[in-house]
Amino acid sequence: MYIKTLDIANFRNYEKQSVILSDGLNVFMGRNAQGKTNLLEAVCLCSIGRSPRTPRDKELIRWDNRRARVKVEVSTRAGTESVDIVLDKAENKRVAVNSLPITRMGELMGVVSTVFFSPDEIKIVSSSPGERRQFMDIALCQISRAYFYTLQRYNKVLSQRNKLLKSGRATDESLEVWDMQLAESGAKIVKTRRGFIARLAPFADENHRFLTADAENLELSYEGVDGETLEEVTANFLKELKNCRERDLFSGFTGIGPQKDDMKITAGGIDVRAYGSQGQRRTAALSLKLAELDLSKSEKGDSPVLLLDDVLSELDKPRQQKLLQRTAGLQTILTCTHIDEEVFAGVKNYKVFTVENGGVTPSV
Ligand SMILES: Nc1ncnc2c1ncn2[C@@H]1O[C@H](COP(=O)(O)OP(=O)(O)O)[C@@H](O)[C@H]1O
Ligand SMILES: [Mg+2]
Structure with a gap:
């Protein structure tokens, strides 16, 4: 799929801006603090309903x-679709898909599919397990709305169970009721994530080998409640909940389950989460994102839009060239401070925009 137009009003440092994109590589060039990342942020908002930079929507309002308003029009295999979002200082955000207001955020998932990568995304590899769970969840929600709703349900049950644990009024009977519900939706999450990692792994390995010129391989595995089938995971989850009950009652939190799980990332035989060099982790994070793109394309038949924020400056020249090579055949929106002719020499067609002080001008 590709984004045809992006229209924003009173969003970050933009008063009003309309951008017509090409279906190939789009390069937004400009000095620091001019509004390049803000544009990608607007696209992300229409894609996953939130900014990759902040959980607080109100910060996005100029x-x-x-009120801020963002509208994206995409061309997909199914035709043209649009997403329209209004952020209001005093009210909840309003989202419309194809001009019809939606009532559940799940309806937004997958309409504008994107994969976002910035230097900060190294956190997927180097930071806490929460970042890796978020990586899996954002990718999965765009692939499957059912997953989005299961996640919502699980989090609701989890917070109710935690409330009961903290209340001091929990009994074995009352906990058993929550454990059943928790295990039921939790097992679906674990099974879906484990399947996702298994299908993602070959793509991640392929991308990692490509980026490192075959110097390193990449392996992924899911770390969570054991089991292959839904029944197995549910049974194991229930057993572990029971084993941890004393501890949970003491801490007031549910200590096991998908909210604690992790993804193991091994590059060249070492666990890069703990022992990777900065460069290794950066490449592994990029391999994961490119793999997400490949997987999404293979499962949905339509490639997501690749958003690359300021990433060239972080990579050595051969990797910059390889990354640009990878963008062939898919819409990419890339931001940078300058264009290195040598790096871009191999790219067939690209459209350049200049970004200055909340204004975008296409180059001719
Ligand atoms: N809510 C806001 N209202 C107005 N300006 C904002 C808002 N949030 C950020 N900015 C401005 O946006 C600019 C940063 O934009 P950004 O897209 O991050 O820059 P860059 O081009 O370096 O990627 C800064 O000048 C900042 O002051
Ligand atoms: Mg930026």
Whole structure:
């Protein structure tokens, strides 16, 4: 799929801006703090319903304004679709898909599929397990709305169970009721994530070998409640909940389950989460994102839009060239401070925009 137009109003440092994109590589060039990342942020908002930079939507509204508006029009295999989002300082955000207001955020998932990568995404590899869970969840929600709803349900049950644990009024009977519900939706999450990692792994390995010129392989595995089938995972989860009950009652939190799980990432035989060099982790994070793109394309038949924020400056020249090679055949929106002719020499067609002080001008 590709984004045809992006229209924003009172979003970050933009008052009003309309951008017509090409279906190939789009390069947004400009000095620091001019509004390049803000554009990608607007696209992400329409894709996954939130900014990759902040969980607080209100920060996206232009200072001294009440409302921000973002509209994206995409061309997909199914035709043209649009997403329209209004952020209001005083009200909940409003989302419309194809001009019809939606009531559940799940309806937004997958309409505008994107894969976002920035230097900060190294956190997927180097930071806490929560970052890796978020990586899996954001990818999965775009592939499957059912997963989005299961996740919502699980989190609701989890917070109710935790509330009961903290209340001091929990009994074995009352906990058993929550454990059943928790295990039921939790097992679905574990099984879906484990399947996702298994299908992602070959793509991640392929991309990692490509980026490192075959110097290193990459292996992934899911770390969580054991079991292959849904029944097995449910049974194991229930057993572990029971084993941990004393501890949970003491801490007031549910200590096991998908909210604690992790993804193991092994590059060249070492666990890069703990022992990887900065460069290794950066490449592994990029391999994961490119793998997400490949997987999404193979499962949905339509490639997501690749968003690359300021990533060239972090890579050595051969990797910059390899990354640009990988963008062939898919829509990419890339931001940078300058264009290195040598790196871009191998790219057939690309459209350049200049970004300055909340304004975008296409180059001719
Ligand atoms: N809510 C906001 N209202 C107005 N300006 C904002 C808002 N949030 C950020 N900015 C401005 O946006 C600019 C940063 O934009 P950004 O896209 O991150 O820059 P870059 O081009 O370096 O990627 C800064 O000048 C910042 O002051
Ligand atoms: Mg930026």
